[in-house]
Amino acid sequence: MGRFSLKGLTLFLLIALLVWSSTFEVCNARRGKHWRQSRGITSASLSKKKGKTHGGSHHQGISGGGRGSKPTKSPPPAPKPGKGYKGPKEPTPVPPPGKGFSGSHGAVFDVLHFGAKGDGKTDDTKLEGTIIAPTSSDAWGSGLLQWLEFTKLRGITIKGGGIIDGQGSVWWQDSPFDDSTDSEARLIVPITDEPPTTVNPRIPINSTLGRKMPSIKPTALRFYGSYNVTVTGITIQNSPQCHLKFDNCIGVQVYNMTTNSPGDSLNTDGIHLQNSKDVLIHSTNLACGDDCVSIQTGCSNVYIHNVNCGPGHGISIGGLGRDNTKACVSNITVRDIMMHNTMTGVRIKTWQGGSGSVQGVLFSNIQVSEVQLPIVIDQFYCDKSTCKNQTSAVSLSGITYERIRGTYTVKPVHLACSDSLPCIDVTLTAIQLKPIQERYHLYDPFCWQTFGELSTPTVPPIGCLQIGKPSSNRIQSDGDTC
Numbered sequence: 268m269g270r271f272s273l274k275g276l277t278l279f280l281l282i283a284l285l286v287w288s289s290t291f292e293v294c295n296a297r298r299g300k301h302w303r304q305s306r307g308i309t310s311a312s313l314s315k316k317k318g319k320t321h322g323g324s325h326h327q328g329i330s331g332g333g334r335g336s337k338p339t340k341s342p343p344p345a346p347k348p349g350k351g352y353k354g355p356k357e358p359t360p361v362p363p364p365g366k367g368f369s370g371s372h373g374a375v376f377d378v379l380h381f382g383a384k385g386d387g388k389t390d391d392t393k394l395e396g397t398i399i400a401p402t403s404s405d406a407w408g409s410g411l412l413q414w415l416e417f418t419k420l421r422g423i424t425i426k427g428g429g430i431i432d433g434q435g436s437v438w439w440q441d442s443p444f445d446d447s448t449d450s451e452a453r454l455i456v457p458i459t460d461e462p463p464t465t466v467n468p469r470i471p472i473n474s475t476l477g478r479k480m481p482s483i484k485p486t487a488l489r490f491y492g493s494y495n496v497t498v499t500g501i502t503i504q505n506s507p508q509c510h511l512k513f514d515n516c517i518g519v520q521v522y523n524m525t526t527n528s529p530g531d532s533l534n535t536d537g538i539h540l541q542n543s544k545d546v547l548i549h550s551t552n553l554a555c556g557d558d559c560v561s562i563q564t565g566c567s568n569v570y571i572h573n574v575n576c577g578p579g580h581g582i583s584i585g586g587l588g589r590d591n592t593k594a595c596v597s598n599i600t601v602r603d604i605m606m607h608n609t610m611t612g613v614r615i616k617t618w619q620g621g622s623g624s625v626q627g628v629l630f631s632n633i634q635v636s637e638v639q640l641p642i643v644i645d646q647f648y649c650d651k652s653t654c655k656n657q658t659s660a661v662s663l664s665g666i667t668y669e670r671i672r673g674t675y676t677v678k679p680v681h682l683a684c685s686d687s688l689p690c691i692d693v694t695l696t697a698i699q700l701k702p703i704q705e706r707y708h709l710y711d712p713f714c715w716q717t718f719g720e721l722s723t724p725t726v727p728p729i730g731c732l733q734i735g736k737p738s739s740n741r742i743q744s745d746g747d748t749c
């Protein structure tokens with residue numbers, strides 16, 4: 268038993284990475300955006316890492332090909348993936364004792380010994396069994412931004428029925444300094460006038476070794492700078508923070524997978540997209556404590572369909588433009604979604620003071636049930652108690668809502684746009700939302716500086732939308748062109 272918990276570890280892990288022309292690099296998670304890159308062209312690894320240097324890792328991992336060196340012999344054939352695949356036909360090679368799970372030192376597994384082919388054609392990445400994160404604060408050191416990370420790969424596929432379990436409960440309430448609350452929580456007023464239930468009590472929970480967890484919480488699985496990434500079949504649960512993240516990726520497919528965390532787990536996005544293009548997410552169940560899908564700056568051509576979301580905070584674009592940054596998001600389609608018991612449904616949130624634009628968003632056929640705020644645009648996003656008023660804003664245009672139906676428990680529509688840069692071309696079609704009185708005050712639809720059209724009558728009537736375009740031209744600076 269090492270310093271991190273391997274309790275209940277049923278590791279029947281067979282993972283082999285596609286290593287064709289690719290590098291799976293060892294990354295040092297630090298604050299900031301620095302990775303150490305391995306020089307090897309043909310190497311792959313799946314590692315849990317920590318600390319400033321790889322050598323100091325307390326985590327086990329799997330990595331292949333020998334970092335920085337090419338494999339000297341041709342790899343054994345990969346197991347054939349396919350329906351009903353239960354594992355390799357031949358006995359699974361077991362890592363040498365003391366190497367894989369020695370506890371206090373990082374470990375490296377050669378994926379080629381596990382049957383990786385790495386010829387760029389064979390689909391040879393498979394995750395079965397459960398990978399469990401350590402829950403001792405020692406194992407995480409001063410904290411890290413991601414637990415499992417893949418960077419700069421081409422054509423990587425992670426598939427299988429495996430589970431990645433972040434054991435996040437030791438982290439969720441252990442952050443007295445993390446006072447960021449979702450801005451929309453303040454729109455939700457309980458009838459009893461108790462504080463909003465979405466605000467977690469700040470009771471520090473000690474980790475298994477009695478020490479507090481680091482304030483930097485890791486994302487469970489992250490892909491960075493990669494092309495043509497596919498994630499399918501797996502379950503990611505109880506992540507300390509975000510479950511699955513794509514950063515600077517082009518060509519992402521996620522389907523038939525699950526994220527699973529309780530609704531009160533703070534800041535646990537299901538799938539987080541940033542600077543990523545050509546993304547397809549479908550046939551997926553997302554339950555978490557924050558956004559089921561979060562679409563951040565630099566994303567375009569994102570198509571999300573047939574997703575179940577809840578609990579969670581719905582599917583969100585943003586928050587964009589924080590700290591006066593420029594944000595660009597375009598061509599986003601979200602359709603055929605079921606949301607149950609989420610805080611918001613479909614939402615666009617931007618901070619005051621930002622620039623750039625969100626253009627071309629379609630939310631279609633969203634079935635909501637017991638959703639607090641099904642339709643939200645919030646250009647005054649603020650996770651502190653007050654944010655100063657600023658004139659510049661991320662501009663919003665071409666936002667279409669069609670066939671958003673079901674039940675809400677607080678307010679059906681909340682469209683709050685910037686005074687200086689009103690939202691334009693907002694179209695609402697076939698909206699049918701019925702109230703359910705739960706524990707909250709109910710409100711009528713709200714719009715502020717929102718222009719566009721109602722192409723059909725809506726239930727309830729949305730009289731606050733301003734038909735047409737704003738009379739004066741919107742103040743738009745050069746910084747807004749994306």
Ligand SMILES: *[C@@H]1O[C@H](CO)[C@@H](O)[C@H](O)[C@H]1NC(C)=O
Nearest residue numbers: 471472473474476477478479
């Ligand atoms: C957490 O650990 C601290 C320091 O070891 C201790 O003082 C405190 O009582 C513990 N709290 C709980 C809730 O166990």
Ligand SMILES: *[C@@H]1O[C@H](CO)[C@@H](O)[C@H](O)[C@H]1NC(C)=O
Nearest residue numbers: 421422493494495496517518
């Ligand atoms: C990604 O996949 C597409 C479609 O299969 C292919 O055309 C493209 O070349 C791939 N991109 C890279 C960088 O491998």
Ligand SMILES: *[C@@H]1O[C@H](CO)[C@@H](O)[C@H](O)[C@H]1NC(C)=O
Nearest residue numbers: 427428429499500501502523
């Ligand atoms: C979905 O993934 C599961 C493993 O989690 C697998 O058993 C099942 O066959 C997959 N279904 C499809 C349609 O791919």
Ligand SMILES: *[C@@H]1O[C@H](CO)[C@@H](O)[C@H](O)[C@H]1NC(C)=O
Nearest residue numbers: 545567568569570598599600
């Ligand atoms: C918008 O994104 C979709 C994928 O969701 C893509 O098929 C389409 O070509 C994109 N449209 C433009 C104009 O880029």
Ligand SMILES: *[C@@H]1O[C@H](CO)[C@@H](O)[C@H](O)[C@H]1NC(C)=O
Nearest residue numbers: 619647653654655656657686
């Ligand atoms: C910001 O503007 C809003 C609306 O005009 C106003 O109610 C609020 O008091 C202002 N806040 C600050 C901090 O100036």
